[in-house]
Amino acid sequence: MPREIYPSSYICDCGYQCDFSENTINKIRIASMKRKQGLIADDGLHEVIFDRGGMIAVYCPRENT
Numbered sequence: 506m507p508r509e510i511y512p513s514s515y516i517c518d519c520g521y522q523c524d525f526s527e528n529t530i531n532k533i534r535i536a537s538m539k540r541k542q543g544l545i546a547d548d549g550l551h552e553v554i555f556d557r558g559g560m561i562a563v564y565c566p567r568e569n570t
């Protein structure tokens with residue numbers, strides 16, 4: 506399971522840390538209450554998925570994790 510570091514960072518199962526601004530995360534959380542949202546990380550590969558107001562998954566580009 507990916508880990509959430511309050512308020513606006515997420516750690517993938519592979520160890521990659523996705524950092525976002527708190528402002529961005531607040532907007533995504535609100536938007537995700539209506540429909541599922543995806544946020545691309547700085548590496549352009551990982552994607553943090555939000556649904557119903559919270560993070561539900563981190564998509565990882567590495568296949569064997």
Ligand SMILES: [Zn+2]
Binds near residue numbers: 519567
């Ligand atoms: Zn990863």
